[in-house]
Amino acid sequence: MGPTARDLLLEGIKQAASGEWAGLAVPGRKGVVPQVFLTIPLLSALGRTTEHAQLRGHGLMDVETAKDLAGRATSFVRVLTDPCTGVRLDMDRATRMPPEDMRRWVQVRDEVCRFPGCNRPAHLCDVDHAHEWQHGGVTGERNLLCACRADHLAKSEELFGNELRSTGAVRWCTPWRRTFDDPPIAPLAPAPESLRPPDDDPCPF
Structure with a gap:
C-alpha cells in the first residue's frame, strides 16, 4: 500500500473535494491535506x-x-534557482531544512567551518542558518553557512552570534560584544589569458 493510500485510510481527507467524498472524513482525526508540487x-x-x-x-x-x-x-512557494546549474538558492521560509542541492552548494562555497580558526571540512559540518529559523531567518544561500557541530551548538546556546554579510564574510560576536570576521573564501582564479576566447567571439551558451 502506498503512503498516500495509507494516510487516507488512517486519517481520511481534510475537506471533501465534492459531495460524493463527504463520507470519507474520519471523525476525530486530523485529515490528509494533499499538496501539489x-x-x-x-x-x-x-x-x-x-x-x-x-x-x-x-x-x-x-x-x-x-x-x-x-x-x-x-x-x-517562491524558489530561486541558479539559471545555469538549476541549484536552488533560496526557499524563503517554505522549509527549514535546505534541499540537498542547496546544501551541497553551500558546502562547496564555504569549503570549511566558517568559525575563525576552525578548519573542519565543510562536508563534515552542519549547514546552519546565520539568522536563526525560529527567529524569522530564511532558508537561502545568503543565510546559510557551514559550522562544525561544536561551533553550531555554541551558537545555538547563544555563546556566539553571527551574521552572514553581503560580501560573503561571516561576522561573529562574543558574549562580551567583541566582533571578528571570517573572510569569504577566495574565488577561483580566472582562466589564463592564453585560454580565453577572443573578445569578439559570441557567447557559446
Whole structure:
C-alpha cells in the first residue's frame, strides 16, 4: 500500500473535494491535506524561454496548462534557482531544512567551518542558518553557512552570534560584544589569458 493510500485510510481527507467524498472524513482525526508540487520556470512563464513546467509524480507539462493550474492555486512557494546549474538558492521560509542541492552548494562555497580558526571540512559540518529559523531567518544561500557541530551548538546556546554579510564574510560576536570576521573564501582564479576566447567571439551558451 502506498503512503498516500495509507494516510487516507488512517486519517481520511481534510475537506471533501465534492459531495460524493463527504463520507470519507474520519471523525476525530486530523485529515490528509494533499499538496501539489508544480514547478514553472519564471522565464518560461514570461515567454522568454521554452522550458517545460514539471508536475511532481507526473512529469513534464506545457507551460500554458501549468499557468492555468497555478492561476487557481491558493498559495505559492517562491524558489530561486541558479539559471545555469538549476541549484536552488533560496526557499524563503517554505522549509527549514535546505534541499540537498542547496546544501551541497553551500558546502562547496564555504569549503570549511566558517568559525575563525576552525578548519573542519565543510562536508563534515552542519549547514546552519546565520539568522536563526525560529527567529524569522530564511532558508537561502545568503543565510546559510557551514559550522562544525561544536561551533553550531555554541551558537545555538547563544555563546556566539553571527551574521552572514553581503560580501560573503561571516561576522561573529562574543558574549562580551567583541566582533571578528571570517573572510569569504577566495574565488577561483580566472582562466589564463592564453585560454580565453577572443573578445569578439559570441557567447557559446
